[in-house]
Amino acid sequence: MKHIFLTVLITISLDAACQLPDQTIRDLKAERIKDDTSYIYRLPYPASERHLFVQGANSKFSHRSELAFDFKMKEGSHICAVRNGEVIAIKEDSNQGGLKNEYLNDGNHIIVRHDDGSLAHYWHLKQNGVFVKVGDRVEKGQKIGLSGNTGYSAFAHLHFKLIDKYGNEILPRFQTKKGPRYLRPGKWYKAVTD
Numbered sequence: 001m002k003h004i005f006l007t008v009l010i011t012i013s014l015d016a017a018c019q020l021p022d023q024t025i026r027d028l029k030a031e032r033i034k035d036d037t038s039y040i041y042r043l044p045y046p047a048s049e050r051h052l053f054v055q056g057a058n059s060k061f062s063h064r065s066e067l068a069f070d071f072k073m074k075e076g077s078h079i080c081a082v083r084n085g086e087v088i089a090i091k092e093d094s095n096q097g098g099l100k101n102e103y104l105n106d107g108n109h110i111i112v113r114h115d116d117g118s119l120a121h122y123w124h125l126k127q128n129g130v131f132v133k134v135g136d137r138v139e140k141g142q143k144i145g146l147s148g149n150t151g152y153s154a155f156a157h158l159h160f161k162l163i164d165k166y167g168n169e170i171l172p173r174f175q176t177k178k179g180p181r182y183l184r185p186g187k188w189y190k191a192v193t194d
């Protein structure tokens with residue numbers, strides 16, 4: 001009796017699994033649908049601005065094993081928060097920059113802690129180019145600073161990195177004109193609101 005009951009249960013659940021539309025089943029088989037519930041970040045500059053994404057996660061040039069993102073941005077471009085959070089660190093007194101190890105600690109920056117404990121790092125900002133102070137709440141899309149070329153940096157750009165609350169680097173997806181996307185180097189991305 002117990003055995004029959006189990007068989008019926010299994011049959012019912014198999015049947016339920018077959019209620020998916022044919023197209024969905026084809027997509028799943030072709031791996032076209034990926035179940036992605038990760039947070040969708042705003043690009044780190046004002047809506048309708050476009051910037052070139054020059055360097056991706058794990059690239060060989062300067063990031064090596066780091067999951068960091070470089071957006072080529074003329075010095076003085078606005079940088080916006082990618083998500084709501086609280087400012088936990090800033091530096092804006094440096095005017096030094098270049099590809100020398102002695103500049104490693106000279107990068108002006110902002111670090112924001114999001115409500116899920118993750119941290120966003122915005123690096124190489126212009127001298128006196130930080131609009132927020134430690135303890136400030138920032139909103140997604142809010143202008144928080146100006147891009148620059150301070151610290152270990154070859155050209156004016158924003159170096160952006162995300163770390164989860166356990167200290168692991170996160171590969172984020174961003175809202176783009178075509179929907180949420182993982183960014184590809186060498187492409188221009190226009191910031192859009194959600």
Ligand SMILES: [Zn+2]
Pocket residue numbers: 068069070158159160
């Ligand atoms: Zn970088």
